[in-house]
Amino acid sequence: MQPSDLEDCLEAILLKIQDNNVPFTAEELAQAVPGAPAGATLVASLERAGYVRRGPDGTYTLTPAGRTLGERIVRKHRTLECFFTEMLGMDAETASEEACRLEHEISDETISRLSEYIENPPRPCVRYGWRHAFRPQECMQPATVLDFSEGSRLKVLLVGSPGANRRLIDLGVIPGAVLEIRRRLRNGSVVVKVKGCDVALSPEIARCIHVEPFG
Known part of the structure; x- marks a missing residue:
């Protein structure tokens, strides 16, 4: 499996399966990653990479390394998604698809800079968008x-x-x-x-x- 495939798996584990650190099965992982190989293949690849560990009952949990990498990917995805929707006006579905493509390549430094920009944006105008951010008299407060x-x-x-x-x-x-x-x-x-x-x-x-x- 490619590194990006492993990252997608870790992202799915954090977002869809292991919100409360509950152990998961290979079948649950396969269901959380549509179009991916069989669950046994997924967890075997993650285990070889040191991202998950198998328990005595046959279920799996994230290792510290797996959780750290997964959280990095989730943060990248959500930062990109927010930038695309809030700053560029893209619809949520397209923004999510673009974020999925870029999250594996974009650097942590770039994500930090985007996050800082989002935290200190120009004042938004809901009716006319960001290009009219400095025309508050024409804006409609939601x-x-x-x-x-x-x-x-x-x-x-x-x-x-x-x-x-x-x-x-x-x-x-x-x-x-x-x-x-x-x-x-x-x-x-x-x-x-x-x-x-x-x-x-x-x-x-x-x-x-x-x-x-x-x-």
């Missing part, structure tokens, strides 16, 4: 996460919190992502479900996530 009740499903339009953008990207809160409001807490915080995980957002952060109803 709703935020705080404007919706429990059970609402929302699509992220943009994230306007420079100080928190990097953390939100790591959590999958990027333009095009779909959130579900799980709970509203007494202190004003909001618990949302994104990418299969529950994430608690402070009122300050939730107020900066611009959304629209989804579904």
